[in-house]
Amino acid sequence: MESASRALVESVSRDNPIPLYLQIKEFWRKQIEGGALQPGDQIPTDQELCERYDVSRITVKQAINALVNEGLVIRRQGKGTFVAKPKLQQDLLKLTSFTEDMWQRGLVPGASLLSKELIPAPSEIAKSLQLKEGEKVVRIQRLRLADNEPLAVETLYVPYAVCPELLGDDLGGQSFYGLLENRYGLRLNKAEQFLEGSLATKKEAHLLRIREKDAVLLTERITSLEDGRPVEFAKSVYRGDKYKFHVVLHRHP
Numbered sequence: 001m002e003s004a005s006r007a008l009v010e011s012v013s014r015d016n017p018i019p020l021y022l023q024i025k026e027f028w029r030k031q032i033e034g035g036a037l038q039p040g041d042q043i044p045t046d047q048e049l050c051e052r053y054d055v056s057r058i059t060v061k062q063a064i065n066a067l068v069n070e071g072l073v074i075r076r077q078g079k080g081t082f083v084a085k086p087k088l089q090q091d092l093l094k095l096t097s098f099t100e101d102m103w104q105r106g107l108v109p110g111a112s113l114l115s116k117e118l119i120p121a122p123s124e125i126a127k128s129l130q131l132k133e134g135e136k137v138v139r140i141q142r143l144r145l146a147d148n149e150p151l152a153v154e155t156l157y158v159p160y161a162v163c164p165e166l167l168g169d170d171l172g173g174q175s176f177y178g179l180l181e182n183r184y185g186l187r188l189n190k191a192e193q194f195l196e197g198s199l200a201t202k203k204e205a206h207l208l209r210i211r212e213k214d215a216v217l218l219t220e221r222i223t224s225l226e227d228g229r230p231v232e233f234a235k236s237v238y239r240g241d242k243y244k245f246h247v248v249l250h251r252h253p
Helices: 002-010 020-033 046-053 057-069 098-104 123-128 176-182 202-208
Strands: 073-076 080-083 088-091 109-120 136-146 149-159 188-199 215-225 230-239 243-246
Touching (some): 020 046, 020 057, 098 109, 098 176, 123 230, 149 202, 176 230
Antiparallel strands (some): 073 080, 109 136, 136 149, 149 230, 188 215, 215 230
16 A cells, blocks of 8 residues: 555646646546455545645545545445445346346345335326326335345336236345236336436435435336336436446447
8 A cells, every 4th residue: 555655646746737636536546447456445544645645634535525426435434435346337228127137247136125005196107107197006115235235226116907916926025027027927028218316315315325415326217018008117216336327329220
């Protein structure tokens, strides 16, 4: 770490038009992405960085916060700042469930059932599922896990008429798409998905073990059957420090 520290000091210049906090942040980013630091390694404290750089605590906090926002480091209350595990990347090229996606990555998927109820469809849900407002839907909320670590809060809406026995099914630890296909014989065809940035609510932060107003990824997905009928409307909140989505765009499809 000492040799890295010397390089760190030399890498910061007040004559450089790039702000000091970005120079600090970029050095540590390169150390992490280049493999010099591994997940779980601790980086110097804010006070140590202030002394090494001869900069204010605000400058150091800006640099560390930038690394946190990119998911490269995590702060542990009372312990320090540590290199984070690489973000999980989901390729938006094929319709897969969370469970299938985690298995493909060599992780053990899991789910904690938060609620399961039969409700009248709100207007937004009814429109997405091509139902009449007030028509019955099954609402399922689960906390999705990978290797027992919380990654997402998932809320599903399914037409009750399509799966009338869904309330009695075990929805804790199995693939929902697998359940639809294997138990109900439904043939899933495609999904339309929307993504946007958001901030964690107090409840979401508690479930995901992050801080309130931390950055999260909000997704909405409408999944349809081969005959075109929508069978699922899903809202999911993913930890912004753990997850990212990948899309390949072609100029000429």
